[in-house]
């Protein structure tokens with residue numbers, strides 16, 4: 731249920747109250763509708779931060795917000811291993827488990843189109859990042875909520891197969 735837009739809006743408000751310096755969130759709230767409809771990727775979302783901490787605990791070091799392809803910025807990258815990690819919100823990126831099968835209400839068609847556009851962009855970004863030599867790991871928000879250690883492990887598993895400086899072309903992820 732935490733994926734519904736109304737809930738997202740409430741959460742964004744709460745986030746502003748609980749954390750200082752979350753300028754991205756603040757900007758998002760200020761222009762909620764516009765930002766929403768553009769499907770702008772938010773930085774430092776709670777699942778993303780949680781995952782980063784777990785990845786860090788595994789001894790892996792990363793850099794935030796690295797551009798890995800034209801108009802495509804990974805949430806964080808492990809530069810040594812050429813691994814690019816994207817944390818995808820279930821609602822906006824169309825998680826198979828949590829995105830509604832069918833949208834209802836007057837804006838149903840718009841929502842549907844919006845989510846599909848986001849999914850297409852995700853696929854395109856994955857392809858382009860892979861072509862640029864990155865191993866792309868996309869992690870659903872719900873995977874992190876379910877078991878963050880497992881999600882971090884999934885990131886860690888990719889590192890062994892792509893040691894810098896030897897750059898091997900990774901298999902194309904789906």
Ligand SMILES: [Zn+2]
Pocket residue numbers: 820825826827828829870871872873
């Ligand atoms: Zn999900």
